[in-house]
Amino acid sequence: RDNRTRCSVVISYGGKRVLVDTTPELRIQCVARGVDHVDAVVFTHAHADHIMGLDDVRRFNAIAKRPLDIFADAQTHAVLQRSFEYAFEEPRREQKVFRPHLVPKLIAGPFDLFGQTWTPIKMIHGDLTVLGFRIGNLAYCTDASFIPRESMELLRGVEVLVLDALQHKKHPTHLTIAESLAVVEELRPRQAWFTHMSHQVRHAETEAMLPPNVRLAYDGLVISSDLPIG
Ligand SMILES: [Zn+2]
Ligand SMILES: [Zn+2]
Structure with missing residues (x-):
C-alpha cells in the first residue's frame, strides 16, 4: 500500500462504468484490476498525471466497437485537443484497432x-x-x-x-x-x-x-x- 500509481477511479452503477481521469499508468491499472470496458470518461483537470494515459482507452473503443464520450470543462478540453488531437477525429477503418475514437462533451454544470x-x-x-x-x-x-x-x-x-x-x-x-x-x-x-x-x-x-x-x-x-x- 506504500507503492502508489497515479489517481484514476472507475465509478460503476447500473451496469455502467465511468472512468475518472486517465493516468500515465492507466493500462497497468486496468489490466491489474480486470477493467475490460468503460462506458464514458470524465476529467477533473488536464495536469499530465491525470490525462497522459488517454491513448490507452483505444482498447475500450476496439472492444465496444464505438466511440467513447469524454466529459470535461472547456479548459481541460483545450489541452486534450492539443495533446490528443488525432483521437478526436473519426478514424479510418484500418485505424480503428490502434487509435482511440473520442467524442468531446462539455461540462458546463x-x-x-x-x-x-x-x-x-x-x-x-x-x-x-x-x-x-x-x-x-x-x-x-x-x-x-x-x-x-x-x-x-x-x-x-x-x-x-x-x-x-x-x-x-x-x-x-x-x-x-x-x-x-x-x-x-x-x-x-x-x-x-x-x-x-x-x-x-x-x-x-x-x-x-x-x-x-x-x-x-x-x-x-x-x-x-x-x-x-x-
Ligand atoms: Zn493536478
Ligand atoms: Zn494530480
Whole structure:
C-alpha cells in the first residue's frame, strides 16, 4: 500500500462504468484490476498525471466497437485537443484497432450520465480551477489546495468522500493531511478516503493517526456502497 500509481477511479452503477481521469499508468491499472470496458470518461483537470494515459482507452473503443464520450470543462478540453488531437477525429477503418475514437462533451454544470446526476464541484488547485464531482452520496475530490465555500455547500450531506491529501507539509497546489481532516471535520461524511498522497506518507503509520472514519486509499481499493448512489 506504500507503492502508489497515479489517481484514476472507475465509478460503476447500473451496469455502467465511468472512468475518472486517465493516468500515465492507466493500462497497468486496468489490466491489474480486470477493467475490460468503460462506458464514458470524465476529467477533473488536464495536469499530465491525470490525462497522459488517454491513448490507452483505444482498447475500450476496439472492444465496444464505438466511440467513447469524454466529459470535461472547456479548459481541460483545450489541452486534450492539443495533446490528443488525432483521437478526436473519426478514424479510418484500418485505424480503428490502434487509435482511440473520442467524442468531446462539455461540462458546463450538472449533467446526466446513465441516469445519474453528476454535479461538478469547483475546487482551487494552485492557480487552476479544477473539478471534483458529486454523484449522489459519493464525492470524488482529487487535486485541490482549497475548497471554496459554495463548493463546500454542494458537498454537504455526502456520505462517502474521496479527498486529496498530499502530505503533511504545506503545499502550493494540494491540501495537506491536516487541511483535509478539517474538511472532513466540517462535512462529517460517514467515510472519508484520502488520495493523491506522496510516497513520504507511509500507509500504516499515517492511518494509525487518523480518526476511524478516515482511511488512506490505495491502489486496487474497491469501495462498495449499499447506499443508493442518487
Ligand atoms: Zn493536478
Ligand atoms: Zn494530480
